[in-house]
Amino acid sequence: MKKVDEVLEKFRYAKENLIQILLELQRLSGKNYLPEEWVEYVAKALDMPMNKVYGVMTFYGMFSTKPRGKNLIEVCKSGPCHVSGSDGIELMLEKELAIKPGQTTEDGLFTLERSNCFGACDIAPAIKIGEKVYGNLTPDSLRAVIKSYREEA
Numbered sequence: 277m278k279k280v281d282e283v284l285e286k287f288r289y290a291k292e293n294l295i296q297i298l299l300e301l302q303r304l305s306g307k308n309y310l311p312e313e314w315v316e317y318v319a320k321a322l323d324m325p326m327n328k329v330y331g332v333m334t335f336y337g338m339f340s341t342k343p344r345g346k347n348l349i350e351v352c353k354s355g356p357c358h359v360s361g362s363d364g365i366e367l368m369l370e371k372e373l374a375i376k377p378g379q380t381t382e383d384g385l386f387t388l389e390r391s392n393c394f395g396a397c398d399i400a401p402a403i404k405i406g407e408k409v410y411g412n413l414t415p416d417s418l419r420a421v422i423k424s425y426r427e428e429a
Contacts, residue, residue, distance in 0.1 A: 279301070280301060280314050280318065283300045284297065286300070287300075291324060294324070294332055295336070298310060298329075298333065299338070301318070302340070305343075307343035307344060307346075308348055309343050309344055310340065310341055315329055315333070315341075337391070344380055345380040346386070347386050347406060348386075348387050348389060349373075349387065349389070349405050350390070350403060350404040350405075351377070351389070351403050352392075352393060352404070353391065353392065354392060354400075356397040357393075357396075357397070357400040357402055361400075361413075365403060365413055365418060368419075369388055369418070372422055373386050373422070375387075376388070400412075403418075
């Protein structure tokens with residue numbers, strides 16, 4: 277729980293910093309999720325009911341209670357992205373990664389998920405990997421993006 281304590285100290289054990297605390301812990305987990313024991317520890321340390329902490333975690337789609345890949349790929353399914361070809365982008369990712377939405381590659385490098393709008397309508401179709409958005413995607417540009425992440429691993 278040393279990592280958890282360090283994060284709590286960084287955010288001064290302040291309840292109003294719960295989202296930042298959870299985001300930092302999720303990043304530090306190494307598997308892009310929040311282990312249950314860490315969440316319980318945070319709830320006790322902040323003197324908050326567990327249901328309140330889980331309420332925050334389930335309200336915001338960026339949190340997960342299940343291990344995910346190092347790189348979370350979100351395919352935008354909003355209207356503009358859908359009309360611009362996000363279904364084709366999703367199918368290409370499924371083929372390239374050999375997984376379906378909600379699954380993680382065997383090497384633990386990628387998790388594929390569908391997402392609501394993340395504000396990239398002007399460059400539709402778009403995906404988001406971590407915090408980076410990629411738009412105006414074509415088959416070749418999408419392959420290049422995935423290749424770059426594989427090379428970094």
